[in-house]
Amino acid sequence: MKGIMVQGTSSDAGKSFIVTALCRMFANEGLKTAPFKSQNMSNNSYVTKDGKEIGRAQGIQAEAAKTEASVWMNPILLKPRSNQAAEVVYLGKATVTLSGREYRDSFYDKGIEVIKESLKQLEKDYDIIVLEGAGSPVEINLKERELVNMKVAELADVPVILVADIDRGGVFASIVGTLELLEPEERKRVCGIIINKFRGDLSLFDDGIKWLEERTGIPVLGVLPYMDHHMVDGEDSLSIQRQFSQLGTGAIDVAAIHLPFISNYSDLEPFLFEDDVRVRWVKHRDEFGSPDAVIIPGTKSTIADLKKLKETGLDQCILDIMKNGGFLAGICGGYQILGEELIDEAGSDTGVPNTKVRGLGVIPAQTIFQKEKATIRVEAHLHSNTGLQAEGKLNGYEIHLGQTFLKQSGSSFLLTEEGREEGYFGREGQVIGTYFHHLFHNDEWRNQWLNLIRSRKGIPLREVNTIGDFKDKSFDDLAAKLKSHLKWNLVKDIIHQWRSRT
CATH class of the missing domain: 3.40.50.300 (P-loop containing nucleotide triphosphate hydrolases)
Structure with a gap:
C-alpha cells in the first residue's frame, strides 16, 4: 500500500x-x-451516499480528497452513550452497545x-x-x-x-x-x-x-x-471549546445547550461565519443569561440528557425563553427533548424497554424509540405550513433511533423530495424541531432564520452569507x-x- x-x-x-x-x-x-x-470514537458522524454512518472527520476528509466517502474509510465508529459504554457502528451500521472492557475482550479479532x-x-x-x-x-x-x-x-x-x-x-x-x-x-x-x-x-x-x-x-x-x-469540522469536545471560544460579541446571542452526550455539534459551525452572531455553549443554569435564541443539538442518549437538563434547572431556562419571545430550535435529540412524551419502547435509548418520560412540552409530539436506526441523506423544501419561501433544496441527513409523531396537523417544517412531512414549525418560526442535520449549513435557510431574530430584535436584516460556496x-x-x-x-x-x- x-x-x-x-x-x-x-x-x-x-x-x-x-x-x-x-x-x-x-x-x-x-x-x-x-x-x-480504522476506529473513531465520536458522536459527530456523517452519512454516506448509500446511507451508512461513519465518523464526520472522515466524511469531510473524503470531500477534501475529491472523492465519495465510504464505510471503508472508517469501518469502526464508537459512539459514547454513557461514561462506561458506547454503541459500536460496524461498516456503517449500528450493531451493539458494549462497555470498554467488553469491547476490548470481544471485538479485537x-x-x-x-x-x-x-x-x-x-x-x-x-x-x-x-x-x-x-x-x-x-x-x-x-x-x-x-x-x-x-x-x-x-x-x-x-x-x-x-x-x-x-x-x-x-x-x-x-x-x-x-x-x-x-x-x-x-x-x-x-x-x-x-x-x-x-x-x-x-x-x-x-x-x-x-x-x-x-x-x-x-x-x-x-x-x-x-x-x-x-x-474543517471538529470531532470531539476539545474541538467545541477551541472553535467556539474564538467568537467575540455579536448582536444576536445564541445559547447552545452542551448536552453531556452531545452529537453532531458541527450543525452549529456555520454560525462561526456570521459576524453578528455569538454562539455560547451552556452547561449550567448560571451560564444561561438572556439569549435571543436557544439551540438544543443532537445527543446519543436523549433521555439521560433530558434528565440532566431537569436536574440542572436548564429546562426551566429554556421554557422561560418562550415566555420572553425568544427563539428555540431542537435538532434530532433536541427535537425529541422538546416534545411532550418520550417512550423507549425497544430500550434502545436507555437500555430499559418501555421507559417513559415527560419531555419539555414545547412541541405537541410524542417520540417512540425503536430498535433500528435511520441513517439517510435527505433533500427537502420548506413546507408550505411555514409561510416562508426558499429557492432550491435544503440538503442534510438524518441519524436517529426514535420516530416523532406530531399531535397537531398543519405544523410540519419540511417536505422531503419523497413527499414525507418532517419536523415541527410553530409560533411563526419561534419554535422549530427537526431530525434534519446540516440544516444551518444551508445558507438561505440560515439567513431566513437569523432574519426572523433580527426582525424581532429590531436590528437590520442581512443578505445571504453564502459560506457554502467557500467550503x-x-x-x-x-x-x-x-x-x-x-x-x-x-x-x-x-x-x-x-x-x-x-
Missing part, C-alpha cells in the same frame, strides 16, 4: 486537520486519494479483520491512502489490543508522521516521551515530526527544530501556525497554507522511499 499515517502525541493535536489538508494536497496533484481511520478488509478495498481503488491515528500511540494500558495507531500502521505497512500541539505546552517532552515509549520496531516507522498550532514568529523555533532533530534523529517536516476558521475553496486554501510550511517534497520522498525499502 502507498500511503502515510498521521499520529499525535495527544488528543486534539491536529491529526484530523492535517490529514484533511494532506488529502487535498495529494488530490490536487492528480492522485486518487482516500482518508482512513473482528476489528483486525475488518481493518485488513478495508485497507484492501481502498488499496484497490486509490493511489494513496492518508491514515489517521487516535489519541496517543503510547497509551500503555491500551497498547496491547489497540486498533487505531501503530497496529494499523503495521497492517498497512506505511511510515508515520508524529504531530505535537505546541499550544498546550510541553511539546519537547511530549515528542521525546512518545518516541521513548514506542517499541523499537514502532519507532522505526516514525519518519517525520510536525509541530502544530505555533503562535508568533516561526523563526523563533529554529533552535527547537535543531534540538529535536539532533535528539531524535527524525526530521521536522514543518512548524504549522495556529489557524482559526479553517472550516471547497477553503480546502484549497488550507492545502496551500500547509504546503508553504511543510517540507512537501520530503513528505513525498518518505512515502516513495518507504515503498522502495519494502
Whole structure:
C-alpha cells in the first residue's frame, strides 16, 4: 500500500486537520486519494451516499480528497452513550452497545479483520491512502489490543508522521516521551515530526527544530501556525471549546445547550461565519443569561440528557425563553427533548424497554424509540405550513433511533423530495424541531432564520452569507497554507522511499 499515517502525541493535536489538508494536497496533484481511520470514537458522524454512518472527520476528509466517502474509510465508529459504554457502528451500521472492557475482550479479532478488509478495498481503488491515528500511540494500558495507531500502521505497512500541539505546552517532552515509549520496531516507522498550532514568529523555533532533530534523529517536516476558521469540522469536545471560544460579541446571542452526550455539534459551525452572531455553549443554569435564541443539538442518549437538563434547572431556562419571545430550535435529540412524551419502547435509548418520560412540552409530539436506526441523506423544501419561501433544496441527513409523531396537523417544517412531512414549525418560526442535520449549513435557510431574530430584535436584516460556496475553496486554501510550511517534497520522498525499502 502507498500511503502515510498521521499520529499525535495527544488528543486534539491536529491529526484530523492535517490529514484533511494532506488529502487535498495529494488530490490536487492528480492522485486518487482516500482518508482512513480504522476506529473513531465520536458522536459527530456523517452519512454516506448509500446511507451508512461513519465518523464526520472522515466524511469531510473524503470531500477534501475529491472523492465519495465510504464505510471503508472508517469501518469502526464508537459512539459514547454513557461514561462506561458506547454503541459500536460496524461498516456503517449500528450493531451493539458494549462497555470498554467488553469491547476490548470481544471485538479485537473482528476489528483486525475488518481493518485488513478495508485497507484492501481502498488499496484497490486509490493511489494513496492518508491514515489517521487516535489519541496517543503510547497509551500503555491500551497498547496491547489497540486498533487505531501503530497496529494499523503495521497492517498497512506505511511510515508515520508524529504531530505535537505546541499550544498546550510541553511539546519537547511530549515528542521525546512518545518516541521513548514506542517499541523499537514502532519507532522505526516514525519518519517525520510536525509541530502544530505555533503562535508568533516561526523563526523563533529554529533552535527547537535543531534540538529535536539532533535528539531524535527524525526530521521536522514543518512548524504549522495556529489557524482559526479553517472550516474543517471538529470531532470531539476539545474541538467545541477551541472553535467556539474564538467568537467575540455579536448582536444576536445564541445559547447552545452542551448536552453531556452531545452529537453532531458541527450543525452549529456555520454560525462561526456570521459576524453578528455569538454562539455560547451552556452547561449550567448560571451560564444561561438572556439569549435571543436557544439551540438544543443532537445527543446519543436523549433521555439521560433530558434528565440532566431537569436536574440542572436548564429546562426551566429554556421554557422561560418562550415566555420572553425568544427563539428555540431542537435538532434530532433536541427535537425529541422538546416534545411532550418520550417512550423507549425497544430500550434502545436507555437500555430499559418501555421507559417513559415527560419531555419539555414545547412541541405537541410524542417520540417512540425503536430498535433500528435511520441513517439517510435527505433533500427537502420548506413546507408550505411555514409561510416562508426558499429557492432550491435544503440538503442534510438524518441519524436517529426514535420516530416523532406530531399531535397537531398543519405544523410540519419540511417536505422531503419523497413527499414525507418532517419536523415541527410553530409560533411563526419561534419554535422549530427537526431530525434534519446540516440544516444551518444551508445558507438561505440560515439567513431566513437569523432574519426572523433580527426582525424581532429590531436590528437590520442581512443578505445571504453564502459560506457554502467557500467550503471547497477553503480546502484549497488550507492545502496551500500547509504546503508553504511543510517540507512537501520530503513528505513525498518518505512515502516513495518507504515503498522502495519494502
